[in-house]
Amino acid sequence: MASKSHFHARSNSLPSRPHPLILQCNEHLERLRSSNETSSSSSSSLLNNKLQGLQDLHQCVESLVHLPLTQEALLHKPQESWVDELLDGSLRLLDVCTVAKDSLLHTKECMRELQSTMRRRRGEDVEITNEAKKFLASRKVVKKAIFKALGNLKANAKRANFSSNIKDQQSVALVIGLLKDVEVVTLSIFESMLNFISGSTQAKPSNSWSLVSKLIHTKKPSCAQVADGSEFSQLDAALQFSVLHMTSNADNINNLQNHLEKLESCIQDLEEGLESLFRCLIKIRVAILNVLNH
Secondary structure (H helix, E strand, C coil): CHHHHHHHHHHHHCCCCCCHHHHHHHHHHHHHHHHHHHCCCCCHHHHHHHHHHHHHHHHHHHHHHCCHHHHHHHHCHHHHHHHHHHHHHHHHHHHHHHHHHHHHHHHHHHHHHHHHHHHHCCCCCHHHHHHHHHHHHHHHHHHHHHHHHHHHHHHCHHHHCCHHHCCCCCHHHHHHHHHHHHHHHHHHHHHHHHHHHHCCCCCCCCCCCHHHHHHHCCCCCCHHHHHCCCHHHHHHHHHHHHHHHCCCCHHHHHHHHHHHHHHHHHHHHHHHHHHHHHHHHHHHHHHHHHHHHC
C-alpha cells in the first residue's frame, strides 16, 4: 500500500514526459558511463573521444541551464544547499581542467627545448643527454602537480556523489541530481586524463576514486607495460634509456624524434579538446550565477 502511495505521489509530481534536453543529457551521460566502465585502458584516441563526449554533454547542460524548469530548480529555497554544492562543483571542474591544461603546456614547452637541441646537435652529444635529463626533471614537476590534484579529487570524492542522496523526486530534485551526475562523470574522465598525462599505467577509472591511492603508491612500470603505455610514458621510457646508457647516436635520436612527434600530436589534440571544454564549463558557471543573481 505504501509503495502504491509513493508511486502515485511521483506520478503527480513528475511530468509524464521529461523535457527533451533532460533526455538528451541523460543519453550523453549513459554513453560516457558506458565508455568509462568498458574501457580497460586509456589511449589518446579514447581520451579524445571522451573529451568530445564531454563537450557534447556540457553544451547540452548549458542549454538546460537556460530553461525555466532549471532556473526554477536553482531558485527553489529548499534546494539552496544543493545549489551551493553545484557552484563548488563547478570550481572543482575548472580547477582540475586547469591542472590538465597546465600539465600539457609545461610538457610541450620542455619538448620544444629538447627538439631544438636535437636539431642543433647531430650524432653523439652530451648536450642532448643533459637536455633529456632536464625534460625528465620537468616531468617530475608535472607529475607532482597531477598527484596533488588527484589527491584533492580523492578528498572530495564523498562530496561529489550527490544525486543518490536526494530523496525528493520532484522535478526540482531531478534537475539538480542530473547536474550533479554530470559533475561526477566529468571528474571521473578528468581522473583518467590526469593518469594518462602522468604516464601512469593504471587500468580503467573507478567510481570510488580508488585509483588515486593506487596511482600515488604505484611501482615503476615494466618495459612491457611502457611499450603499451601512453605517448607520455613511452617518451619518458625512451629518455630514461637514453640517459641511462648515455647515448645519443643516430638510431637513438631517430627513436626519440618519433616519440616526440607522436606526443606533440597527442598534446595538440588534447589541448584543443580541453580548451573547448573549459569554455563550456565557464559558460555554465556564468549562466548559473546569472540565474541566482537575477
